[in-house]
Amino acid sequence: MSAQPKKIIILGGGSAGWMAASLIQKAWADKGTEILLIESDVINKIGVGEGSTPALRLFFNYLGIKEAEWMPACNATYKCGISFPGWTSKDDPAYADFSAYIHPFYSQADWKTGNAFMHNARLRRDGIDVPAHPDDYWLQSYLAKNFKSPIAAQQLRDEMDYGYHFDSALVGNFLKERLLSMGVKHLVDTVDDVTLNNSGEIASLITKANGEQNADIFIDCTGFAARLISKALNVDFVDYSDSLFNDRAVAIQSSIDCTQDIPSQTTSTALSSGWAWNIPLSNRYGNGYVYSSKYITDEEAEKELRAHIGKSCEGYEARVIPMRLGRLTHHWHKNVLAVGLSQGFIEPLEATALMLIQHTVELFISHYEEMFTEQRDTAGQQNIFNSQLNEVFESIKDYIVAHYRLNSRTDSQYWCDNRDNTNNSPRLNALLNAWHTKGGDFEAELTRHNAELTYFAPSWYCLFAGKGHFPTTVTKPEQHIKVAPTAEIINYCQHVSQQFSVHNEQLAKVYGDKWPKSK
Template identity: 35%
Template structure:
């Protein structure tokens, strides 16, 4: 039977999910102090971390700062660089030989469409001659120029342009492990979990390990990856697959050295569409992480590797391409009894738009904010958590699918199938039908925890040249003069930033050498 007070939290599994969750819980729940919870991470010494060079959202800045991480130290230890968004290459239509077309999804617009001023309907009327992503966001142009989001004199975690990070996931897990155990009073056990023991009420009582015996706990966090040893195997929570919507179930990853130590570093993820998937290209401090995410139903592994090597070019010669199978979908419940799954044990879509780590942060924060110290409150928080994350994952699936289903590419069965109505969720079909006559607006995004906000949808829709006909209600948009002034202000802001900001490589090298000024 469960104790009345939940004092001992056991996290099974390390990696990014386990150690990030441990840090957030420890900081918010005063771990190790009298009268507070005790947090222990059990990490297998035999299971490697699936790390290929990760992308994050700006929330990671808030998370790292809140748990007491020095930004400069983190960047040096994890080969980290700044990320200002993503560039989508050759998604809009089938490229002709030698052609490249692209658009940016930056991390912020200058004027946020939900609560400042929605420039989209005025852009649709020709108030700016620039492509949408360049017209409304200085950051897209900063990315084009290879400039950094801040100056070397800008304090740690502060920004002139919103930013997140690219980092080495294996090194990040090791860095957070050290931070948790040395500074946040998190306990650590190196062992393999071999068995899960249950209470008669159906909750988890303890786990049996190969080298440290039985580890008891009041509450368990499953960070065991796609195996889901606790929530999936022990508690029997099923899996909801999404392969009929998102097709990319396999990835090939490669680590590509820079040709020279001073080689430019892209300040954004580069996602290039191909015949059966897309390649990611992430610039770390000392190398690029490059990979091909593809559908095994539309490509052989041999053809996928050929495409990846062609994309990388002569630098791929002699480099290993590591294959990673992706389990697409989410748990039918994320929380059951005294156990919650976070990370790949809970859900996985695909790496496009880098939502995985953000959703780890979101889950850990909600768990910490709502943690039921009394076992009597478990059921209430369980339902809230499950409802919230079911919606969050469904919304994320819609947004990822958007990139594919509005493409004009029809060069392979992969693109034909991605654009077929049968593979598009009804919720997204309804939105798209509405947006053909109304630009997306604040009424379309009424959920406080929507993972992808209005501006994100606008960047993808109009980057992909989605057609919205507003001729029937032009009178709804009378502020043309104000819109033109705002477009001009964005131009002026961009001109100033262009003069102030160093290149991304220049800033990264200085951060690695000198660290960052404190706030």
């Protein structure tokens, strides 16, 4: 046997299927692996989110695809971070200065100012009256608030990290056209049956028009249906609904005028029974309301979202999307790898869906090759792989759950129930206790519980500090206590941010003659 499969069948297209095909083609096609992607033309593809983490930039860089090539084809814009307005109480004076904050994509440029923020946040946690709002310390927050791109007009010593906003369906189509031109095989067909061999592995897929299709490895990209991993192999599912209440989303587009300033941030605004996203593309805004059906009906959610968006969504249809939050116990089982919604989903609050697709496939490629170089049996290698991937899911889940536990709203039962819910992991409980205990070593708990697997300490600090979780009684710092110079940092960040291109202007440069000239 070789360190790569002879043939892989990917069942399902969309962003999951074509991202998986892209990574496998890059890694194994020149080593003889045949790739066949089968997708149906009657299944609607779900596009829950249209934002990314900086991982997507690494994805395109790895494939050698320039921004000027893919961004115009996918109506993409730049993303400096995510703004979270409305997650704190409007009536409690303790949260008056924390009505919103930005979770930035920080980089080397933020090293000194970021450490200053965390230093002041530690002091504020101990009841010392010092400035500790994250937006003052991170360069990306200044870029986002001033409609700047994360691209400097002139070369700086430290390059910024950033994500993107995009049309996820167009990303899938872009990758599809690219791969078909590179020889990846493609069938538009429906799978009528799945056959298993004596070992319980998938032997073949029986398609309606093209008959039996065989492979060594099958990749399940069939969305929530999980046609192979769940229905054929009966892999168990770990439900997250006891700690994450939201099970629905309603999505509505709205118009955008590209002659006006285009935001370089996702906005995630807390509403009565969940939160609403607003994502700027080059041709429209993407909007949605992620909510719990136990607290609001689909009709009520649509009405509330339309009122939140305003007139710019008039004439656009609403689409309701059921969501199943959780993960599989085994993402790679026998000869099937689940990728995308088929393997699990954590609501799109931090735009982690494409990152998980990318991470899953890259980790699979690495582990599959290692299985041969280290001469390990398949089951043992799969156990290591599944354990690592499950830990990533759990780490992201804890970060998302923390958003809800730290809310301070009292205007609806939904927010009160989320705050009072005690279905937390031991790790999240330890972090909550450490932060809220005077003298508690928060960073030691992050390390002890491996909480920085997906979100580093600055992100956790932004989350707790951004939602205003500090003592209400504070004292002035004594003379011997060193306080980070916030006023100087603000001046510094304001000065540096002026060296970055206006978002619209940078997009026009990347798009060239494809940039829209008017509304």
